[in-house]
Amino acid sequence: MRYQLFYWPEIQGRGEFVRLALEDTGAKYDDVARTKSGMDRMLAMMKGERDKRLPFAPPFLKAGKLVIAQAANILFYLGPRLKLSPRDEAGRLWLHQLQLTVTDFVKEIHDTHHPVGSGLYYEDQKLEAKRFTDNFLDERAPKYLGYFEAVLKMSGGLFVLGRKLSYVDLSLFQLIAGLRYAFPKAMKQIERKVPCVVNVHDRVIARPRIEAYLNSDRRLAFNEMGIFRHYPELDE
Amino acid sequence: MRYQLFYWPEIQGRGEFVRLALEDTGAKYDDVARTKSGMDRMLAMMKGERDKRLPFAPPFLKAGKLVIAQAANILFYLGPRLKLSPRDEAGRLWLHQLQLTVTDFVKEIHDTHHPVGSGLYYEDQKLEAKRFTDNFLDERAPKYLGYFEAVLKMSGGLFVLGRKLSYVDLSLFQLIAGLRYAFPKAMKQIERKVPCVVNVHDRVIARPRIEAYLNSDRRLAFNEMGIFRHYPELDE
Numbered sequence: 320m321r322y323q324l325f326y327w328p329e330i331q332g333r334g335e336f337v338r339l340a341l342e343d344t345g346a347k348y349d350d351v352a353r354t355k356s357g358m359d360r361m362l363a364m365m366k367g368e369r370d371k372r373l374p375f376a377p378p379f380l381k382a383g384k385l386v387i388a389q390a391a392n393i394l395f396y397l398g399p400r401l402k403l404s405p406r407d408e409a410g411r412l413w414l415h416q417l418q419l420t421v422t423d424f425v426k427e428i429h430d431t432h433h434p435v436g437s438g439l440y441y442e443d444q445k446l447e448a449k450r451f452t453d454n455f456l457d458e459r460a461p462k463y464l465g466y467f468e469a470v471l472k473m474s475g476g477l478f479v480l481g482r483k484l485s486y487v488d489l490s491l492f493q494l495i496a497g498l499r500y501a502f503p504k505a506m507k508q509i510e511r512k513v514p515c516v517v518n519v520h521d522r523v524i525a526r527p528r529i530e531a532y533l534n535s536d537r538r539l540a541f542n543e544m545g546i547f548r549h550y551p552e553l554d555e
Numbered sequence: 556m557r558y559q560l561f562y563w564p565e566i567q568g569r570g571e572f573v574r575l576a577l578e579d580t581g582a583k584y585d586d587v588a589r590t591k592s593g594m595d596r597m598l599a600m601m602k603g604e605r606d607k608r609l610p611f612a613p614p615f616l617k618a619g620k621l622v623i624a625q626a627a628n629i630l631f632y633l634g635p636r637l638k639l640s641p642r643d644e645a646g647r648l649w650l651h652q653l654q655l656t657v658t659d660f661v662k663e664i665h666d667t668h669h670p671v672g673s674g675l676y677y678e679d680q681k682l683e684a685k686r687f688t689d690n691f692l693d694e695r696a697p698k699y700l701g702y703f704e705a706v707l708k709m710s711g712g713l714f715v716l717g718r719k720l721s722y723v724d725l726s727l728f729q730l731i732a733g734l735r736y737a738f739p740k741a742m743k744q745i746e747r748k749v750p751c752v753v754n755v756h757d758r759v760i761a762r763p764r765i766e767a768y769l770n771s772d773r774r775l776a777f778n779e780m781g782i783f784r785h786y787p788e789l790d791e
Binding site: 367371372373374375385387388389391392395396409412413415416419420422423426430434435436438439444447450451454455458459463466469470473474 | 603608610611625649652656658659670672683691694702709
């Protein structure tokens with residue numbers, strides 16, 4: 320199966336959680352909106368011109384005739400196929416539950432620079448962003464990362480499921496990498512309390528396919544259009 | 556199977572999307588935190604004292620030995636068991652994708668009164684709440700409801716899957732009911748453009764088990780502690 324991933328071509332965004340799973344397993348895929356006339360194709364699908372199962376927003380994945388949206392839903396589908404999740408129902412639901420908590424965390428990370436509205440510029444909500452981010456760095460980020468720390472401690476292994484890597488571990492890598500980019504000062508403090516999560520990051524980054532991916536031009540750089548944005552005034 | 560639902564005892568909140576599925580199908584369940592010493596049991600489970608699969612937050616469902624958190628994940632599990640979703644993988648993923656979009660919408664509804672931080676009082680973020688809500692009522696609520704309107708139009712039936720009711724339709728009922736409670740003025744305008752969504756609400760409210768539930772004391776009233784809050788100053 321050759322997959323087709325549809326996501327905004329200039330940011331890592333929510334598509335990156337899917338890309339990491341495809342890259343780590345050496346899956347064949349096209350990053351459609353980054354190919355010639357791929358953007359037109361993505362927009363046509365978002366208008367429902369190609370399929371009755373209309374996505375609300377990218378990312379979405381085309382797998383044969385199936386079109387699946389919502390990053391966590393895509394990972395739930397890909398998990399057993401890429402051997403990044405268990406095959407039994409209870410194990411798959413548990414892993415998906417963790418990924419949905421990643422999703423919630425990602426939304427709050429996005430809101431550090433867009434607390435009033437995603438359609439407005441950051442420059443028009445800087446005061447609110449500062450207030451949101453202070454609370455985020457004091458309370459929310461430690462709470463989410465502390466939760467994953469507890470899950471890792473209870474797993475009996477290095478990863479959230481124990482000894483075997485899953486797509487959630489790849490997402491934890493991305494969370495740490497992105498938060499370090501956005502909030503380098505604050506993360507130095509926050510990371511001290513979550514050594515198991517940082518360890519997952521370090522193990523993922525050392526995986527040969529991930530290392531090759533991160534050094535390729537397929538990996539977009541973090542930037543101030545994506546979810547993780549570095550605005551120094553927020554990191555104080 | 557008798558299910559045990561764990562959720563905060565004083566609000567409808569995210570637990571309500573699960574309750575509606577259980578109620579509409581006449582499933583047997585305990586609303587544990589509303590029973591004697593049920594709150595202690597819920598808090599013990601949130602500390603991981605009963606199970607290794609630690610929930611980040613309520614709601615969570617105990618089904619035999621399984622503990623499942625995240626409302627959309629719970630509904631994904633219950634769907635085929637309560638005959639509120641198809642059995643085939645493609646159909647289940649599509650329905651789940653819609654429910655995850657409900658989840659995203661619910662988070663933005665929550666943020667109308669808590670744009671800065673969920674741990675702070677509304678009274679300490681009223682200015683930000685007004686700005687967020689103006690954008691929400693102008694852009695976001697019409698966008699989400701317009702999306703479900705388009706899905707209903709493409710379904711070829713009255714419900715999101717066509718002729719047969721699913722758990723997503725029950726959630727659409729709750730969204731309309733809650734938004735009418737929170738923003739009665741704004742909803743009069745917004746609803747004009749989404750007649751198919753409103754029709755789902757009307758069909759769900761007329762279902763005998765739902766009607767009996769809404770008239771029972773099992774249905775908590777909307778209030779200013781939940782997701783849908785009526786602050787008249789936001790609805791202008």
